[in-house]
Amino acid sequence: MANLTMGMDLGDQYTTVYVLDGEGAEVETARVRTTPAGLARWLRGRARARVVLEAGTHSPWVSRVVEALGHEVLVANPRKLRLIYQNPGKTDRVDAEYLARVGRLDPRLLGGITHRGEAAQAALAVLRARDALVRTRTQLINHVRGVVKAMGARLPGCAAEAFPRKVGPAVPDALRPAVMPVLAHLAQVTQQIRSYDRQLAQLGTEGYPETARLRQVAGVGPVTALAYVLILEDPQRFQRSRMVGAYLGLQPRRRQSGERDPQLRITKAGDAFLRRLLVQGAQYILGPHGRDCDLRRHGERIAARGGTNAKKRAVIAVARKLAVLLHHLWRTGEVYEPLRRDATLATAS
Numbered sequence: 001m002a003n004l005t006m007g008m009d010l011g012d013q014y015t016t017v018y019v020l021d022g023e024g025a026e027v028e029t030a031r032v033r034t035t036p037a038g039l040a041r042w043l044r045g046r047a048r049a050r051v052v053l054e055a056g057t058h059s060p061w062v063s064r065v066v067e068a069l070g071h072e073v074l075v076a077n078p079r080k081l082r083l084i085y086q087n088p089g090k091t092d093r094v095d096a097e098y099l100a101r102v103g104r105l106d107p108r109l110l111g112g113i114t115h116r117g118e119a120a121q122a123a124l125a126v127l128r129a130r131d132a133l134v135r136t137r138t139q140l141i142n143h144v145r146g147v148v149k150a151m152g153a154r155l156p157g158c159a160a161e162a163f164p165r166k167v168g169p170a171v172p173d174a175l176r177p178a179v180m181p182v183l184a185h186l187a188q189v190t191q192q193i194r195s196y197d198r199q200l201a202q203l204g205t206e207g208y209p210e211t212a213r214l215r216q217v218a219g220v221g222p223v224t225a226l227a228y229v230l231i232l233e234d235p236q237r238f239q240r241s242r243m244v245g246a247y248l249g250l251q252p253r254r255r256q257s258g259e260r261d262p263q264l265r266i267t268k269a270g271d272a273f274l275r276r277l278l279v280q281g282a283q284y285i286l287g288p289h290g291r292d293c294d295l296r297r298h299g300e301r302i303a304a305r306g307g308t309n310a311k312k313r314a315v316i317a318v319a320r321k322l323a324v325l326l327h328h329l330w331r332t333g334e335v336y337e338p339l340r341r342d343a344t345l346a347t348a349s
Contacts, residue, residue: 004049007100009092010058017042019049020104025266029093034058036065043069043337044301052103052110054078054095074103077111080271085098116233118174123203124230127223129272130196137189144179144186161190200226213329216336218291218316219284220326224277228326231274235331244327245320248275266316275319282318293338295321 004027009016015034019027032042037064050072053059063073076099084090084098086222088158116124141163148155151172164183171179203212204226211225220228238244245251249269268275284290286299295318303314329336 004047005100005104006049006051007096007098007103008051008053008062009096009099010053010056010062011092012058015039015062016092016096018093018100020100023316024101024104026097027345029096036061039065040069043071048072050074050103050107052076052087052099052107054081054099055082055113055115060121061118061335063115064118073108074107075113075115076102077113078110080109092333099201114233114237116230120230120233120331123207124227126196126199126203127227127230128273130193130200130223131190133196135195137186138192140182140186140189144182147175147179148172155304164190171328178258182205199213210330213336214326216329217281217295217322217325218293218338219281224281225326227277233272241324241327242330244323248323250275250316250320250323278319278323279315281322282315285318285322291338294341295325297341 003022005020007018007020009018011034013034014031017030017032019029021027030042032038043066046072049065052074053062053066054076055078059075064073066073081098081102084095087094087098087119115121137160141160144167145155145165148171148238151174153170153172155167155170164187168180168183171183201222204222208226211222211229212334214220214225215222215230230328232238232244239246247270249267249272251267252262253267255264282295282299285293286303290296298321299314299318302317303310307313325336328334
């Protein structure tokens with residue numbers, strides 16, 4: 001363990017630093033600019049220390065700058081730091097002190113987060129930009145349908161890509177001044193989404209060929225496969241594939257006490273974007289176009305049990321198993337067998 005521990009409360013303009021020695025006594029506090037040059041100027045030449053940050057907007061690049069200067073970096077999970085965000089006397093200095101003291105005593109209490117590399121972060125930014133455009137397109141389509149429905153008319157059903165072309169003639173004359181500019185913007189958004197799709201397909205083929213292993217599973221396309229690889233980044237981070245489901249927040253919460261062990265919702269920890277993609281993949285697998293496979297049969301067994309929200313629980317269960325399966329395929333390079341469970345049972349019998 002380093003003799004010095006620094007807690008850094010990162011702000012948009014300035015970062016508050018609180019430094020402790022090996023005995024837990026305050027050494028100094030400082031306020032430095034939240035820029036690569038500002039942090040490097042303050043840290044350069046100092047003795048090696050353990051630097052504790054809270055995960056946030058600036059923590060990825062700050063952690064890289066601090067590590068490059070020879071310091072140990074711990075990135076804390078905000079979910080594990082209730083003592084900070086529920087503190088009635090919360091200040092930047094107090095937050096930095098709490099980070100330093102928890103990091104000095106037991107880093108495991110921080111629920112440490114490993115940030116991805118700069119190249120993966122840049123590629124993931126393309127995925128998230130595409131996702132933002134897709135969600136924007138959905139909101140605009142819903143807006144247009146709602147406006148037209150309020151006038152007593154209906155628009156034909158069609159795919160999102162064809163929406164501006166198919167519904168334009170059906171827009172009532174009274175609404176055309178309001179709706180047609182939105183349809184023109186939707187056409188531009190769709191063109192940009194297609195451009196992102198081509199860029200991501202090339203990125204997956206040339207930069208991340210391992211995504212081909214994940215795309216063996218029906219319901220996992222280029223976007224989901226690339227997001228999975230970029231967000232997890234290193235399959236060796238997990239000793240067992242089963243750990244991935246919990247890492248992505250697809251595991252139920254536990255609040256067991258005495259004889260009580262209620263059934264709770266999933267934790268929703270980890271990356272919400274990837275979790276949403278996995279849920280969409282599970283919905284496809286269980287949907288009318290899904291192929292017969294172990295994942296589909298697993299979900300159907302859960303849905304057949306009935307009870308409250310049986311179908312929703314089936315989707316989450318399949319998404320969790322899908323996350324585990326993708327990690328196994330990625331790490332081992334095995335060929336995907338859709339009905340492996342039945343084949344194994346047949347061999348055993």
